[in-house]
Amino acid sequence: MDLSFTPSEQAFREEVRxxxxxxxxxxxxxxxxxxxxxxxxxxxxxxxxxHDAGWVGVGWPKEHGGRGVSLTEEIIFHQEVARAGxxxxxxxxxxxxxxxxxxxxxxxxxxxxxxxxxxxGDDIWCLGMSxxxxxxxxxxxxTRAVLDGDDFLISGEKIWSSYASYSSWCFLVxxxxxxxxxxxxxxxxxxxxxxxxxxxxxxVQIHGDKEFCxxxxxxxxxxxSALIGELNRGWEVVLATLHHERxxxxxxxxxxxxxxxxxxxxxxxxxxxxxxSGIDDPLTRQKIAQAMIEVDVLGYYSMKRIGxxxxxxxxxxxxxxxxxxxxxNQRLQxxxxxxxxxxxxxxxxxRAVADGRPIHAFLHSKADTIYSGxxxxxxxxxxxxxxxxxx
Amino acid sequence: xxxDPDVDQQMxxxxxxxxFADCCPRxxxxxxxxxxxxxxxxxxxxxAGLGWMGIPIPEEYGGLGLGFIExxxxxxxxxxxxxxxxxxxxxVLGGLTLMIGGTDGQKRRWLPAIADGSCKATVALxxxxxxxxxxxxxTRAQRTADGYSLSGTKLFVLAADExxxxxxxxxxxxxxxxxxxxxxxxxxxxxKRLPTLDITRPLGELTLDGVVVPHENRLGExxxxxxxxxxxxxxxxxxxxxxxxxxxxxxxxLTVEYVKQRVQFxxxxxxxxxxxxxxxxxxxxxxxxDAAARYAAWxxxxxxxxxxxxxxxxxxxxxxxxxxxxxxxxxDAIQAHGGMGFTWEYELHLYLKRAxxxxxxxxxxxxxxxxVIESGGxxx
Numbered sequence: 001m002d003l004s005f006t007p008s009e010q011a012f013r014e015e016v017r018x019x020x021x022x023x024x025x026x027x028x029x030x031x032x033x034x035x036x037x038x039x040x041x042x043x044x045x046x047x048x049x050x051h052d053a054g055w056v057g058v059g060w061p062k063e064h065g066g067r068g069v070s071l072t073e074e075i076i077f078h079q080e081v082a083r084a085g086x087x088x089x090x091x092x093x094x095x096x097x098x099x100x101x102x103x104x105x106x107x108x109x110x111x112x113x114x115x116x117x118x119x120x121g122d123d124i125w126c127l128g129m130s131x132x133x134x135x136x137x138x139x140x141x142x143t144r145a146v147l148d149g150d151d152f153l154i155s156g157e158k159i160w161s162s163y164a165s166y167s168s169w170c171f172l173v174x175x176x177x178x179x180x181x182x183x184x185x186x187x188x189x190x191x192x193x194x195x196x197x198x199x200x201x202x203x204v205q206i207h208g209d210k211e212f213c214x215x216x217x218x219x220x221x222x223x224x225s226a227l228i229g230e231l232n233r234g235w236e237v238v239l240a241t242l243h244h245e246r247x248x249x250x251x252x253x254x255x256x257x258x259x260x261x262x263x264x265x266x267x268x269x270x271x272x273x274x275x276x277s278g279i280d281d282p283l284t285r286q287k288i289a290q291a292m293i294e295v296d297v298l299g300y301y302s303m304k305r306i307g308x309x310x311x312x313x314x315x316x317x318x319x320x321x322x323x324x325x326x327x328x329n330q331r332l333q334x335x336x337x338x339x340x341x342x343x344x345x346x347x348x349x350x351r352a353v354a355d356g357r358p359i360h361a362f363l364h365s366k367a368d369t370i371y372s373g374x375x376x377x378x379x380x381x382x383x384x385x386x387x388x389x390x391x
Numbered sequence: 392x393x394x395d396p397d398v399d400q401q402m403x404x405x406x407x408x409x410x411f412a413d414c415c416p417r418x419x420x421x422x423x424x425x426x427x428x429x430x431x432x433x434x435x436x437x438x439a440g441l442g443w444m445g446i447p448i449p450e451e452y453g454g455l456g457l458g459f460i461e462x463x464x465x466x467x468x469x470x471x472x473x474x475x476x477x478x479x480x481x482x483v484l485g486g487l488t489l490m491i492g493g494t495d496g497q498k499r500r501w502l503p504a505i506a507d508g509s510c511k512a513t514v515a516l517x518x519x520x521x522x523x524x525x526x527x528x529x530t531r532a533q534r535t536a537d538g539y540s541l542s543g544t545k546l547f548v549l550a551a552d553e554x555x556x557x558x559x560x561x562x563x564x565x566x567x568x569x570x571x572x573x574x575x576x577x578x579x580x581x582x583k584r585l586p587t588l589d590i591t592r593p594l595g596e597l598t599l600d601g602v603v604v605p606h607e608n609r610l611g612e613x614x615x616x617x618x619x620x621x622x623x624x625x626x627x628x629x630x631x632x633x634x635x636x637x638x639x640x641x642x643x644x645l646t647v648e649y650v651k652q653r654v655q656f657x658x659x660x661x662x663x664x665x666x667x668x669x670x671x672x673x674x675x676x677x678x679x680x681d682a683a684a685r686y687a688a689w690x691x692x693x694x695x696x697x698x699x700x701x702x703x704x705x706x707x708x709x710x711x712x713x714x715x716x717x718x719x720x721x722x723d724a725i726q727a728h729g730g731m732g733f734t735w736e737y738e739l740h741l742y743l744k745r746a747x748x749x750x751x752x753x754x755x756x757x758x759x760x761x762x763v764i765e766s767g768g769x770x771x
Binding site: 390 | 395460651
């Protein structure tokens with residue numbers, strides 16, 4: 001048992017830290033804009049800047065344009081990015097999910113075609129998974145893709161697709177054989193978003209952003225080569241994608257949460273409620289400390305998981321990763337709001353605390369226990385696949 | 392970055408696991424607790440024969456000179472079976488207090504007997520005011536011609552009635568609080584066991600009525616009681632976390648096994664989501680508690696070797712987190728077991744009582760949370 005970082009891991013941390021110090025994200029003030037459109041444009045410029053310096057997709061193999069660093073170093077990288085206050089990359093779906101998936105399941109020409117654009121941010125990807133009738137029960141999805149000569153003809157409807165209006169590609173999960181048992185007849189396609197027959201309707205989210213969208217497919221024609229992985233074997237690809245999403249986010253998120261806690265302490269010193277600051281209130285101190293404790297433990301837990309994953313690979317334990325951090329984050333955000341007192345009601349402007357970011361984070365945390373499998377689905381997965389409880 | 396024990400550490404765990412599987416089959420520790428509130432001498436002697444009491448004690452003082460991680464391998468297995476007996480009091484409290492607070496001569500005098508199990512030690516932390524650290528210690532140590540005369544009352548003392556050596560903080564005439572080693576047979580010392588919620592870990596009351604303590608039994612420097620004990624209690628809190636992890640793992644196994652075989656409405660209750668979700672939470676808590684305890688044990692190991700930097704913060708973080716997870720999980724486990732969970736002969740209640748006992752030892756949640764916020768927001 002040894003939890004210290006190796007000299008080369010330390011050196012890697014120093015290197016990341018030095019680059020971020022010389023290239024602060026503050027050069028793009030629009031990254032913090034309240035307007036999503038402005039934020040996405042700044043995000044593209046920021047991703048390009050990081051990409052030019054070789055800091056995008058650090059965990060990807062070198063042959064595919066990454067740095068080929070270990071999982072530990074990947075986490076170190078995310079920690080340093082968060083510590084520097086730099087934002088999440090605009091193409092986060094592409095980097096964390098699509099890239100690893102294409103590297104594992106894609107054909108050589110797909111890798112050559114898609115990976116460079118994912119890294120540079122020129123091609124933003126969205127996911128076409130959930131449907132109005134297929135949420136938690138994703139395998140009941142109905143969007144059809146029918147082979148018509150050398151093409152697939154796609155018809156159906158997808159929903160909750162983040163960044164779809166800014167995306168050039170969609171990772172689309174479709175039913176290719178309705179006769180097969182439901183998990184078997186599913187396939188995955190790479191669909192250009194400018195294909196005729198696709199309609200995008202942005203949906204306004206709980207915090208006012210129009211980040212996610214509804215997608216309508218009306219006889220959308222894509223070539224057979226759009227298939228990722230094998231025909232009718234897409235469920236396996238979907239599960240791998242979800243494991244990646246659940247784990248990567250959880251393990252790299254600890255420092256982001258540490259920053260929230262630091263912000264909470266600042267707010268507790270500044271914001272007055274009932275004539276005094278939260279930091280002087282014993283109950284508030286206890287609540288903040290509880291958040292600090294849970295965030296520290298996410299850090300310890302992440303270290304344990306890195307070791308596990310390196311030895312045994314990803315798996316159903318990714319549900320534990322997600323369940324723990326998302327529910328903890330919601331408790332933390334509740335505490336953050338309570339610290340602000342009446343200031344928790346002002347969403348922007350000079351009377352808002354930290355330009356309203358704590359409120360945005362509070363609202364956003366409500367999505368965390370829903371996307372990528374709700375907490376209830378994570379609990380079912382843990383019970384069924386890890387504990388082996390009867391169905 | 393490797394969270395797994397190394398080969399030697401794993402060997403200690405395996406051997407401890409096998410030892411308890413043989414000596415403490417299910418239900419055995421409940422019988423021990425009912426019979427005597429401690430483990431039988433035979434079991435104690437077998438553990439001593441394996442060298443377990445000497446794990447953290449340096450070789451020059453008769454121990455094995457191993458670290459806190461090795462100690463945690465044994466503690467985890469003891470926690471798994473809820474072992475009664477003075478191991479925790481003697482090795483973690485008594486042993487570490489002597490190691491941290493004693494002079495070289497005092498270590499030579501007492502540690503070898505603790506290490507070979509022939510002497511059981513404990514530390515009398517609490518008094519009637521409920522403080523576990525002797526910031527204001529009502530027990531007095533009056534100077535006499537050849538030593539001290541101790542008078543006062545100590546409460547909630549682990550292994551009080553079994554210990555051969557009791558380390559007692561007491562306030563000297565000049566107001567400084569020092570540690571004194573009181574030997575079991577000393578005239579004026581009365582001990583009694585308090586009827587205790589956690590029957591596997593009975594607490595005692597000590598009355599010191601002019602107990603004569605020779606000068607050489609004052610541990611280390613005068614006035615060192617608070618500093619020594621607060622450090623010992625950090626180690627002790629982490630040791631409890633390790634025990635709790637073992638207990639939690641057992642509770643998870645028991646519960647998963649039970650809900651798979653218990654049939655109601657024609658199906659195993661483990662097939663119902665209401666039960667599944669409790670079990671999933673039990674698993675999540677076990678895994679996160681395990682991470683916290685193992686990380687803390689690693690920090691404690693480094694602290695024993697001289698790097699104290701993260702000890703206090705980590706002890707507080709781990710103590711709060713582990714005891715919350717342990718108590719909530721045992722409560723859920725009892726609920727999932729229905730009437731069986733409320734039954735004396737089924738061992739689950741031992742873990743509930745452990746969880747409640749642990750909560751108040753070496754600082755409760757409020758104490759440790761306050762320490763965490765005092766230690767600041769940006770750590771890594």
